[in-house]
Amino acid sequence: MKKAVHFGAGNIGRGFIGLLLCENGYQVVFADVVPSLVEQLAAKGSYRVITLDTDVETKEVTGVRAVLLGSEACREELVDADLVTTAVGLGNLVHVAGVLADGLQRRMERNPDALLNVIACENAIRATSTLRELVYERADDRLRSWLDEHVGFPDAAVDRIAPNRDGYAAEPLDAVVERYFEWDIEQPAVRGELTLSGATLVRDLGPYLERKLYLVNGAHAAAAYAGYRRGHQTVLEAMQDPVIAKLVADVQEEAAQGLASAHADLSIEDLRQYASTVRTRFLNPHVVDHVDRVGRDPLRKLAASDRLFGPLRQTLAMGHKARALTSAIAFALSYDNGQDESAQKVQQMIEEHGLSQTIAQVAGCTDKTVVASIVREYERIQGGIWDGTAS
Numbered sequence: 001m002k003k004a005v006h007f008g009a010g011n012i013g014r015g016f017i018g019l020l021l022c023e024n025g026y027q028v029v030f031a032d033v034v035p036s037l038v039e040q041l042a043a044k045g046s047y048r049v050i051t052l053d054t055d056v057e058t059k060e061v062t063g064v065r066a067v068l069l070g071s072e073a074c075r076e077e078l079v080d081a082d083l084v085t086t087a088v089g090l091g092n093l094v095h096v097a098g099v100l101a102d103g104l105q106r107r108m109e110r111n112p113d114a115l116l117n118v119i120a121c122e123n124a125i126r127a128t129s130t131l132r133e134l135v136y137e138r139a140d141d142r143l144r145s146w147l148d149e150h151v152g153f154p155d156a157a158v159d160r161i162a163p164n165r166d167g168y169a170a171e172p173l174d175a176v177v178e179r180y181f182e183w184d185i186e187q188p189a190v191r192g193e194l195t196l197s198g199a200t201l202v203r204d205l206g207p208y209l210e211r212k213l214y215l216v217n218g219a220h221a222a223a224a225y226a227g228y229r230r231g232h233q234t235v236l237e238a239m240q241d242p243v244i245a246k247l248v249a250d251v252q253e254e255a256a257q258g259l260a261s262a263h264a265d266l267s268i269e270d271l272r273q274y275a276s277t278v279r280t281r282f283l284n285p286h287v288v289d290h291v292d293r294v295g296r297d298p299l300r301k302l303a304a305s306d307r308l309f310g311p312l313r314q315t316l317a318m319g320h321k322a323r324a325l326t327s328a329i330a331f332a333l334s335y336d337n338g339q340d341e342s343a344q345k346v347q348q349m350i351e352e353h354g355l356s357q358t359i360a361q362v363a364g365c366t367d368k369t370v371v372a373s374i375v376r377e378y379e380r381i382q383g384g385i386w387d388g389t390a391s
Contacts, residue, residue: 002026005081007096008088011162015049015175020198031069041066047173052286078103090124097134108146115192117152128155152191157184163287184208207263214255218307222251224294225331235289239282243388250324258315299342304364330377
């Protein structure tokens with residue numbers, strides 16, 4: 001049986017990546033830093049995945065093992081692994097890298113001819129490339145040369161929501177996830193053969209990273225910021241508001257127009273279907289996502305290449321209109337949540353420097369026409385006269 005070592009035994013690790021690997025015939029060895037979690041998984045050898053959709057479905061995952069991340073056993077598991085994956089959070093990859101470098105050193109000495117792929121399944125852009133750099137920093141010239149020939153580090157884009165476990169998880173190891181998932185892997189960096197049912201191998205990951213950032217994260221942010229302004233507590237409540245539902249759909253349509261024009265790999269028909277699926281996910285009654293969580297840190301989310309200004313710039317550059325995106329940005333600039341330090345910084349900037357200068361500082365946008373459009377939408381929102389249509 002093929003073996004996969006997966007770093008990170010949290011909800012996404014168990015409920016998404018681990019589940020898919022088991023369904024593809026791998027024996028999964030989880031590596032985690034939490035001793036009690038490792039002990040439970042090692043003792044039981046199985047866990048349940050609870051999928052929340054129209055119906056609630058429970059599936060048993062069996063035949064798994066677990067080791068403590070950083071242990072001697074963990075390093076040894078890497079010697080004959082057929083695949084390595086992670087779901088630990090971008091900031092924790094540095095802790096994986098040292099263990100991975102040690103294990104790969106052993107592999108070079110004892111199993112030098114076998115090919116291996118390492119895939120970081122993190123909610124971040126090109127996380128595998130980050131992990132690769134960290135591993136190479138810890139390798140000598142001989143190991144680097146061997147890695148170049150024998151170990152692939154393909155980047156990936158992953159998407160699956162792990163909702164709150166409360167009310168659904170009955171056992172400590174239960175993983176709770178939504179039904180929808182996506183796992184795109186960049187084919188050119190793969191070493192040898194990699195066939196994973198449920199994952200998609202793509203020529204260039206870039207368009208797919210933008211698709212997720214603009215049509216999922218951007219739409220999510222638009223729903224949260226508009227929902228906050230209109231008094232809603234959750235994204236579900238916001239999406240049940242017809243005015244916000246239309247804004248989100250229009251944001252996605254504008255972003256899709258830009259994406260289809262910029263990337264030959266993405267068709268407008270497929271993008272519209274993808275966007276529709278995303279909106280259905282936002283309406284999942286089992287997923288409770290508060291607008292203050294989704295809207296957290298507007299300073300980062302308003303950056304030039306992020307989820308709102310990114311599609312705005314692309315859509316305008318491709319010659320399309322972006323009225324809904326302009327409105328979504330204005331809502332983000334209006335986000336004055338007193339519990340959000342980043343939001344308060346934005347509000348302070350607006351108060352001290354004015355809205356136009358704040359847009360320039362936060363997003364690097366100085367185009368007078370674009371800035372004027374955002375300012376108009378912002379003033380309508382502040383004045384309580386925004387009705388779902390751009391001025």
